[in-house]
Amino acid sequence: MKINYKYLPIYISIILSIGILIGGFLNFSSQNQFLNANNSKAKLNQLIDFINNEYVDELDTDSIVNRTVDNILSQLDPHSVYIPPSEQAEVAENMKGDFVGVGIRFYLYKDTVAVVESIANGPSAKAGIKAGDRILYADHVKLFGRKLPTDSLFSKFKGAEGSQVLLTVYRKSENRKINFTITRGVVPLKSVDVGLMLNPTMAYIKINRFAETTYEEFKSNLVRLQKQGAKSLVIDLRDNGGGYMEEAIEIADELLADRKLIVFTKNKKGKVDKTYATAKGSFESGNLFILINENTASASEILAGAVQDNDRGTIVGRRSFGKGLVQREMDFEDGSAVRLTVARYYTPTGRSIQKPYVKGEEQYFKESEARFKNGELYDKECIEVDDSLKFKTPKGKIVYGGGGIVPDIFVPIEFPDADEATLYLMESGVVGNFVFEQLDKKRNTFKALTLGQFLNKMNVTDDYFNAFDTFLSKHIQGVQLKKGKLVVKRYLNAEFVKQLYGEKAFYDILLKDDVMIKRVLNKK
Structure with a gap:
């Protein structure tokens, strides 16, 4: 187009006017959003002020605010949650991988603090406190016969590193009181339960969650087991609800070759972050098996998905939980925090394994229980997959998105005749409490037995099964053992x-008769 320069000033004025007009509309729109957001915040603040100043009864406005926060987050997704100050310290401690205290596991038995275990190499174990001991006083504060809440008891045992507490203990097996001065120290909270050899060449590592120390624990166990001759590896992620995805990624890096994609995330703005394996892996070849079940979630699914999608190993078990959302924890000044979903993650083939949550939080978390009813936990053919969410691994294996990791080898739930409640019950703390009470009746007699003698004794009698049935009937109704x-x-x-x-x-x-372990050993 030929421009008549005589009219150039007019053209420029018109262009500037249009630009200012469009800019005004855009600015008005952004200002509008800003004002709307500010108005909403102001309305909430003003409502709290109205209640504080004018409401007829005295109310705890902090609790109102907390409920409001919970209600707001409930409109988002099931994993965006508010953590009040009273719970935040415990949550942080659990994920940190250690705590400062005396180092005991205890059971409040007949209103008395009974020691179930002195944690190995912890302050109490070093001082000589034993399983079965009753802790009567902590710094002359009476602990028995008072029905003290558990958090109050914890506060007596925890404290600053290097601080001391005087514990007065009654040792039933010796019928005497003993005073112990315990220096509080750092006590590890293991996220790797055990690392052992299943046979001369196959190692087994059980991970219960992904905390700050999980990769270090995993690596030290792996190195030790490799020195013992491990050429194959089983990683047990059953009932592992997740944790820090960074720790799962570090473990995946040990298993995958250089430049293999581990996971990628995408946020609301469409930004994609990809994470690749490096050359540092110490178990990039050799048979690899990942055990999963309906309670395997989040970071565990990242690890299982990375192994499956890269054709690196075999996934054994039942369909995993189906959590494909990434949370970031954000702290408030009062010590509380909000864990907010900030992105979705995708396995290397590009699938999201997040299951739907449109029916609400209650239905979302009960979906795993529904798998009992629809037969999925007993029969692979009952697993519902969405053909529109079909993906292919590099070797052509079909995998699915939309609701958990479907295993390569399906293993039905053990003892299908047992009801759901029984199966979950046996992995709960109630079993440990019952056993403690039985041991407490004749601990010295039990301790005199070798492991072989004990097992022979237990295998020829139903006495403890019957006693457990009676024990449960006093505490839980309707369980058919x-x-x-x-x-x-x-x-x-x-x-x-x-x-x-x-x-x-x-x-x-446990592993001797574990059906998934048997399936792995037979496959090998």
Whole structure:
């Protein structure tokens, strides 16, 4: 187009006017959004002021604010949650991987603090406190016969590193009181339960969550097991609800070759962040198996998805939970925090394994229970997959998005005749409490037995199964143990072994008849 320069000033004025007009509209729109946001905040603040100043009754406005925050977050997704100050310290401690205290596991038995275990190499174990001891006083403060809440008891045992507490203990086996001056120290909270050899060449590592120290724990166990001859590896992620995705990524890096995609995330603005494996992996070849079940979630699914999508190993078990959302924790000044979903994550093939949550939080978390009813936990053919969410791995294997990781090898839930409540019950703390009470009646007699003698004794009697049935009937109604007798007896035996002989012996008992482990060993 030919421009008549005589009219150039007019053209420029018109262009500037249009620009200012459009800019005004855009600015008005952004200002409008800003004003709307500010008006909403002002309205909430003003409402709190109205209640504080004018409402007829005295109210705790902090609790109102907390409920308001909970209600707002409930409109988002099931994993965006508010953590009040009273819970935040415990949540942070659990994910940190250690705490400062005296180092005991205890059970409030008949209004008395009974020691279930002095944690190995912890302050109490070093001082000589034993399982079965009753702690009567902490710094002359009476602990028995008062029905003290658990958090109050914890406060007596925890404190600053290097600080001391005087514990007065009654040792039933010796019928005497003993005073112990305990210097509080750092006590590890293990996220790797155990690392052991299943046979001369196959290692097994059980991870219960992904905390700050999980990768370090995993790596030290892996190195130790490789020195013992491990050429194949089983990583057990059953009932692992997740945690820090960075720790899962570090472990995936140990298993995958250089430049293999581990995971990528996408936020609301469409920004994609990809994470690749490096050349540092110490187990990039050799048979690899990942065990999962319906309670395997989040960071665990990132690890399982990275292994499956890169054709690196075999996923064994049942369909995982289906959480594909990434949260970031943001702190408030009062010590509380909000854990807010900030992105979605995708496995290397590009699938999101997040299951739907449109029916609300209650239905979302009960979906795993629904798998009992629809038969999915017993029959692979009952797993519903969405063909529109079909993906292919580099070797052409079909994998699905839209609701968890579907295993390569399906293993139905053990003892299908046992009801759902029984199966979950056997992995709860109630079993440990029962076993403690049984041991407490004749601890010295039990301790005189070797492991082999103990197992022979337990295998020829139903006495403890029957006693457990009676114990439960006093505390929990409607549980039918007889249908799941074999699994109940196995868990009882394992818990006795754990309290008497330690963690490794506990897993030796459980894994011996574990159907997923049997399937892995047979496949190999």
